[in-house]
Amino acid sequence: MSENSKIEWTDHxxxxxxxxxxxxxxxxxxxxxxxxxxxxxxxxxxxxxxxPRRRTSPANWRKPLQWNKAYAEFFAQHGRRQRVxxxxxxxxxxxxxxxxxxxxxxxxIKLTPNLDWLLLTKRIGNVRRMLPTIGxxxxxxxxxxxxxxxNQAEADRDVPKLLSVPARVRFLSMEPLxxxxxxxxxxxxxxxxxxxxxxxxxxxxxxxxxxxxxxxxSISWVIVGGESGPGARPMHPVxxxxxxxxxxxxxxxxxxxxxxxxxxxENAPGPMKRTEQGxxxxxxxxxxxxxxxxxxxQMYGDDGPDVWHFGKKASGRMLDGVTHDGFPV
Numbered sequence: 001m002s003e004n005s006k007i008e009w010t011d012h013x014x015x016x017x018x019x020x021x022x023x024x025x026x027x028x029x030x031x032x033x034x035x036x037x038x039x040x041x042x043x044x045x046x047x048x049x050x051x052p053r054r055r056t057s058p059a060n061w062r063k064p065l066q067w068n069k070a071y072a073e074f075f076a077q078h079g080r081r082q083r084v085x086x087x088x089x090x091x092x093x094x095x096x097x098x099x100x101x102x103x104x105x106x107x108x109i110k111l112t113p114n115l116d117w118l119l120l121t122k123r124i125g126n127v128r129r130m131l132p133t134i135g136x137x138x139x140x141x142x143x144x145x146x147x148x149x150x151n152q153a154e155a156d157r158d159v160p161k162l163l164s165v166p167a168r169v170r171f172l173s174m175e176p177l178x179x180x181x182x183x184x185x186x187x188x189x190x191x192x193x194x195x196x197x198x199x200x201x202x203x204x205x206x207x208x209x210x211x212x213x214x215x216x217x218s219i220s221w222v223i224v225g226g227e228s229g230p231g232a233r234p235m236h237p238v239x240x241x242x243x244x245x246x247x248x249x250x251x252x253x254x255x256x257x258x259x260x261x262x263x264x265x266e267n268a269p270g271p272m273k274r275t276e277q278g279x280x281x282x283x284x285x286x287x288x289x290x291x292x293x294x295x296x297x298q299m300y301g302d303d304g305p306d307v308w309h310f311g312k313k314a315s316g317r318m319l320d321g322v323t324h325d326g327f328p329v
Contacts, residue, residue: 008257008317009223009327010085010118011074014064016105017097018089019046019053023122026150026176029231032089053090053097061104064112071114083144085118092119093126106132113142120146120173124161137166144169144221144328151179156187159196163217169328170217175225175257176232180239183219183246197222197250220328221253226260228312234262237307240319253326256319262307263315 005013018036022028030047037044046054067074067082074082086092092102109117121127124147128134137143145167149155162170174181185202188194192203192213199218203210224243226235240256247254259267317323 005085005088007085007088008325009255010083012063012067012082012084012115013086013088014060014084015056015087015089016061016092016108017053017055017087017101019051019096020089020091020094021048021051021096024150024154025178026122026148026154029176029227029229029233031229034229035089049096051096053094053101055098055101061108064108064115068112068114081114081116081142083116083118084112085120091121091123093121093123093130095123095126099130102130103132106136109140109143116142116144116169118144118146118171120148120171122148124158124165127161127165135166141168143167144171146171146173148173148175149181150174150176152181155181155183155196159183159186159219160188160194163194163196163199163215163219169220171221171223171328172219173223173225174243175223176227176260177224177235177239177243178227178233180236181243183222183243184250195250197246197252219252221255221326222247223255223257225257226262226315228258228260232261234307235260237264244319244324247326253328254324255326256317256324258312258317259310259315261309261312261315263310264307266321267310267315267318268308269310269314269316 005011007013018032020030020032022030022033027033033044033047036046040046044051046052064084067084071082086105090097092105127145131137137145145162145165147158147162149158149172159172162172172183183197184193184195186194186196188201192201194200195202195212196219198212199215200212201215202212222243224240226240227233244254244256246252
């Protein structure tokens with residue numbers, strides 16, 4: 001699926017600069033911060049408030065221009081346009097970034113109209129004031145705007161902000177998914193809720209006779225994934241299934257990116273066997289283990305799932321035996 005990226009939902013990854021800072025629970029085990037520390041001798045020198053962000057090389061900045069020139073060849077082979085994720089090691093709308101760097105990025109996007117740019121941010125509230133002009137996104141058919149959402153609190157706060165910004169495609173990256181999320185009943189007012197998937201204001205029961213109000217804007221795409229890497233938190237299967245079902249009922253494309261380190265027993269990459277202690281283990285691994293009762297209670301309460309530590313690669317991308325690769329048309 002990917003040309004120059006290991007990320008399942010894009011073809012290319014472009015990082016105009018490197019560096020960021022934690023802004024929420026989804027950042028707790030940031031792979032980009034870990035990577036930054038690894039290449040800087042153990043300390044993430046480009047991470048945190050006040051830390052300098054590192055602009056990437058001129059050669060790296062020329063890559064999108066090369067991809068843009070190859071649009072006809074790519075389209076002939078794949079039947080669609082190229083997708084570019086910006087930025088996996090930073091945040092375009094980070095307060096600590098030099099505004100001139102951001103202007104240079106927007107100029108690059110303008111110079112590459114044959115690429116679809118996926119701008120994913122954890123700072124959706126910054127977007128309007130950091131755009132070149134108020135109408136910049138209106139004039140950009142090649143920009144998809146996304147927000148990272150990991151739990152219901154972030155959905156309640158940030159999805160309405162995303163819907164308020166004009167964009168050809170609005171999408172959610174729900175990775176790592178850390179709790180159940182209902183995208184069809186977000187707070188909107190004392191007497192109504194927001195259904196972000198259908199783009200409707202839904203009035204509450206005492207106003208049952210009032211028809212939903214169409215907003216003319218909605219979420220066009222939802223990506224869900226579990227956490228990977230050291231200390232990864234398990235994703236409850238019910239959470240991902242519920243979002244899949246919400247998207248299916250609303251007709252919104254759904255992409256299941258990965259389980260991460262933990263997955264249900266049905267995803268075991270080998271035979272399972274019962275030990276003398278009565279627990280199920282994967283027969284081909286010495287380090288695989290289930291979530292303990294204590295861990296399950298801490299993360300999920302009474303409704304703990306049966307998930308196992310297979311590792312990211314072995315856990316795979318199958319949700320109930322199906323690979324979900326939905327994309328906006």
